[in-house]
Structure formats: structure tokens, C-alpha cells
Amino acid sequence: MKFSQMICSALVAGVAMVGLSSAQAADITGAGATFPYPIYSKWADSYKKETGNSLNYASVGSGAGIKQIQAKTVTFGATDAPLTAEQLAKDGMAQFPMVMGAIVAVVNVDGVKAGELVLDGKTLGDIYLGAVKTWDADAIKKLNPNLKLPSAAISVVRRSDGSGTSFVFTDYLSKVNADWKSKVGVGQAVEWPVGVGAKGNEGVAGNVAQTRNSIGYVEYAYAKQNNLTYASLVNTAGKTVKPTLPAFQAAAANASWKAEDGFYQILTNQPGDASWPITAATFILVYKDASDKAAVAEALKFFAWAYEKGGKAAEELDYIPMPDNVVALVKAMWAKDVKTK
């Protein structure tokens, strides 16, 4: 008797508490891309301190994020590869860019220091196609007349998992290398002609650090954290640029964002003398007419806060905040399209 009473009262109390807590704190749930996860979790931390509302973000990958928002198990989805306007219209979703990042080519060649090696898009594509096989090939020598390069075979490292990073990288190679476009194309996972696959940005970074005479591509933050030797790239204006925050910002500034097509924008090979050629935005997906409009409203509040106050945190983690004019466009789109009541 006593025992069952105890259990009953405990249950009642538990249910009451669950009810109360869900009524008080509005948890924002989201899932998707792994690339912005560090900054989203940092923002979520500060946001909770300021407002008491918490963000629950599962970094499950862009593809899984899209699946989850389509299944309506989360309030927002996050993806590195933007959906096209048709795809958005089909599901009744709104899409907007949240933050930008850059991808760099990293190498591990004896005697070559960060930024010394210069590559252009065509050569980078040929290396990933297996057409340029050694470090002292003519194509590389021509771009680096003063650099002493070994006659060793190039070990190509790429992602083994489907990834937004690979999507952006292959998109860049398709724009600058005709052979790549016709033979391989663009995708989160593609038919890589050569090289070894490593899991995640950290896997590629680890492999390049470990393997002599290797080349790989990672988000800039991973290159910086692991002290990897990045290569300079020749951009579409023909200028050689190093991966720096101003170069990333220059690429972002030259983009023309339009709300009509869901801000569809892949920031590779952007014009401008100072532009870094492989830059990418990461996107948020919400339903325009969600069943739980209060949750969407809470999510948008968080994103508005991140646009306003999250810039410094983003730069600390080597992300690029969205420019003010783009933020204004996004907010206008929210007001027009996304129902929050």
C-alpha cells in the first residue's frame, strides 16, 4: 500500500514537473549540418545565459537535417547545400543563410610552409582527377617557379562520408575545371577518381598531417586548429590570395543575395581581386506555415539574436557573419513569408 502510494505521488509530481518545465522554457529544436555546429552551440550557450531559452541542435549532417525537417520532428533544419527554389516551394519551406565559412586546400610537403604553395582551380582539379600525379609536375612548377618541390607522388585525401564540405569543394572544381565537371560533377558524395577517403573534416585533417606529400581540403577552422599548411589559391580575377578573414569577407560581399530564390547561393569562385575562391554559406530551413508557429517564432528570435550579437563569437571561431544588408533581406523575408502566429 505504502509503496504504491509513494509511486503514485512520485508519478504525479513528475508529470506535473514535466508539464511545468515545458510550459516555461521554450526549447528550440533543430538538426542538420555539422559544419556550423561549433558556432551554433556557442551561440546557444550565450543565448541561454541571456534569455533562459535553450537551443537543442543535433549535428547529424545536412542530408539528415533536411530529412528531419521534412518529417517535422524539428523546428528548423540546417544544411550546407542549399535547396533550390522549386524544392522549397514543394515543401512550403523558407530558407535563409545563417553564417559563412571557407574551405582551404591543405598540403603536407617537406619544406613547404603555409601559404607558399600556389595552386589554381584547374591544377587543383587535375590533382583530384589524378591527371597531375607528382609534386614536381609542370602544372604545379609553373605556378611555383621559386619553390623546391619533391618528385614524389601526390597522396590525395578527400571525404569518405557524404558532406556539405565536399559539395562546396566539388562545386568549385566543376566551375574551374571542365574535365572535373564532365567526369565527376557536383555532390555531397561523388565518384572520386583517386585518393583515400577519411571521415569528417577532422579525419581529412588528421590524414594530411600524418601522410607525407599529401593534399586535402577542410573547413578553415580545422586547418588552423591543426596547424596545417594551407595552399594559396588563384581566384577568378587571376590574383593569388591567402585564406584570411578579409579574403573570405570579400568573397561574401560580392555575392548577390535574393530572397525570391531562397537565398540560393553557392559562394565558390566569386569575382573580386581579394576574394577567396572556396567560400560557403550554411543555411537554415523552416516551414512558412508550421503547425507549431510559436516554436518557429522562438527559433526566429534566436536567429535574430545571433545575427545581431553573434558576429564576434563567429569570427573567433573563424566563421564569417552575414553582412548587414543580407540580414535585412532575411528579416524582410521572415516578416513577409514566415507565419509566426
Add this chain to the structure above:
Amino acid sequence: MTVPAQINRTGPLDRARALSGFKFGDRTFYWMTRISALAVLCILGGIIISLIIGAWPAIQTFGLDFLVTRRWAPQLSPSPVLGALGPIYGTIVTSLIAMLIAVPVGIGIAIFLTEFCPPAIRRPVGVAIELLAGIPSIIYGMWGFFVLAPFMTDYFMPGVIATFQHVPILNVIFAGPPSYLSLFNASLVLAIMILPFITAISRDVFQTVPPMLKESAYGLGCTTWEVVKNVVIPFTRAGVIGGIMLALGRALGETMAVAFIIGNSFQISGSIFSPGTTISAAIASEFAEASGVHMSALILLGLLLFILTFIVLAAARLMLARLQEKQGK
């Protein structure tokens, strides 16, 4: 002892009741074990059915071509070209090399432990072998990647490549350039991972050989080698083969360690020093971001691994039955 005494003291009626209590207990026990056994069958059947359902779109799209297609091009739209030949090849090659290394070494260790080993070091070596089996596979993967792979690539592979470069056939199998992530390095790690299965089981069954049989053989003047060959191994054949099959099953299905060091490349190259992929590594790498036919093709790969393992185990059973039949004659 107290229970029967009580039963006797309190007369025949209580005795019947107590006995029916025992019977009830026994029946409960019977049903519990039976339900457990049936649950295994249900789960297995459920897995097969869900694999077939998940793989159906890929089966419809690719048909039998899936088994012989070398390309793996999920990016092609609207219809990706996907074939299982690369992963199947990698799975078989890595398991084969791993078995070639682990079987003789594993049985050798077991023979040493039971026939030659001084008792003082028998326990430490035995425990060490069993500990090997307890190491999580990701640890093997990391060790293979950070320690074994650089060593093999810098010191072992160049020598082998140079030695065989003018020998036909071998110069294809051992062709350069050496790669940190390769079929061979994955096979080596697999061999170490499956070694404890072979050793532990072989050692246990070797210990079941009646000392009288061995001593009789020694008494006839047999050498240790002859005793092992003619008495110990024939007596324990079923157990040893069972251990080898368990190890092969593990080698075929091992995922994390292999995904770490095999290179995850779908290209098929004749050289075992080049990167490749296995069925389980391919699934682990691509599952998270796959959708549509790509996802279905990965599930079909899983089904293929299931079938491959089943064939291997069935073949082992058959072989064992044949051996025992021969022995009977």
C-alpha cells in the same frame, strides 16, 4: 536437504503440492528458454525482411548488374550508377589476407600454450591474448592509423615493391606507390583483431584432448610435432574450425577499424598496397548523408554482406560434416 525433509513430515498432500510447484517452476524455465530461442529467430527474420524492404528500390533499379558494376557514382542525377564490386572485392581480399596471417599464427600460439609453454608464463600469455579480444575496434583503427600504417608504409612496403617489381603477377599484387591507408594495412589490423578468437578457442579445445591419448602417442615414440599433427588436431578439428569461422565472421563484418585505415576508395586495383573499401566500411561512411536510391543501395550492400556471411558459415558447416563423415569410415 531441508526441503525434502519438510515434504515428508507434512504428509502426501503437501508433497504433491510441493512437487507441482517444482513442476511449475520447471515449466516456466522451459518456456523462458524457448521464448528466448524463438526471439532470436524472430529478430533474425525481422532483420532480413527489413533489409529486403529497404533494399528493394535498389534491387529494382540495378538488378543483378549491382554485383558486377565497378562504378560508385552517387552524384549522377537523376539516376546514380552504383555497383557493389569494389566493396565485395575489398571485403573478400582483406578477410582472406587476415585469415592467411591469423590462422597459422593463432593455432601456433595455442599449440605453444598447451604443449610447450612453461606453466609460469602460460597464464600471462593466455590473459594477454584474451585482453586483445576486449580492445574496442576503434582503438585498433587508431593504432593502425597512427603507428602501424606509417611503419609499414615507410619501411616494409618500399622493400617489397622493389623486390617484386620484375616478377610477373607479384609485381601487380605488390605494386606501388605505398599508401598509408591500404587494403594490406587493414588486413594486418584485422589479423590482429581476429587472432584472439582463433587462439582462445583452439587453446580451450586442445586442453580437452585426453592426456592418455597424447601420452600413448609419445610412448610410441612420436615427436611433439607428430603428436600435434596426428592426435591433437584430428581430435579437436571441429572446435578449431569453429574458432576459425567465428574469426572469419568477425573479419567480414568488422567496421570501425577498417573504415579508419582502408582508405574508403571504391576503385579496384590489383595492388594490395592501394586503398580500397569493404562493404561495412562503405555503409558506415556514407549512410548518414545518403538518400533515395543511394540509401537503398547501401542497405542492399548490407543484405549482400549478410548473404556472404551466411554462405561462408554454411560452407564451413558442410566442410565440417564432410570431415566427420570421412573420420567415421
